Amino acid sequence: MKSILMAAAVAVLAICTATVVVRPVTVYGQQPSEHQMMQMHGQTADGTPTMPGQDAFGAIQEIVRILEADPKTDWSKVNLEALRQHLIDMSEVTLKADAVTKPIDGGIEVTVTGTGRTVEAIQHMVPAQAHQVDQTHLNGWSAKTEPLPNGVLLTVTSGDPQQVQHIRGLGFIGFMASGSHHQAHHLAMAKGEFVHSN
């Protein structure tokens, strides 16, 4: 029984490998169709690529499509530059900020710092996220920030031991990515409706 299962697993693996690895040489057995080849390379059927470029550029492109598809869009208020500045903040905080996390009673304390444009991004985004989490009582967490000359000091805590583990497991960037308010905020920003509290 065990050997049959092994043989089946090897066969499945072989099929998967044959589908994924596309060599320009003649392979015995089935060649992937042209359509399958295109799907593997992220193209549409007519050969047009689907990848927009950088992730931030793609996020803006998606918003532009949403605004253009909505006949009620007020183009006199549209502000894609506000969205672009926010996406720069997101990039700075995600990729460039230094985050030193230490466990404290009930959660974590994170010293988030940077230089130049990164400081501005940290001071825009981290207090806003802490405020959002606190206001919506996300997972019952408490979150607060204190300004530092080159960033902020973030504290996230909970009275529930399971949530304390959750917070410590998530760490700084997991906390920043918690909740799903960014998508709605991005659209509101682009429509000129969202005024940042900072």
Ligand SMILES: [Cu+2]
């Ligand atoms: Cu965002």
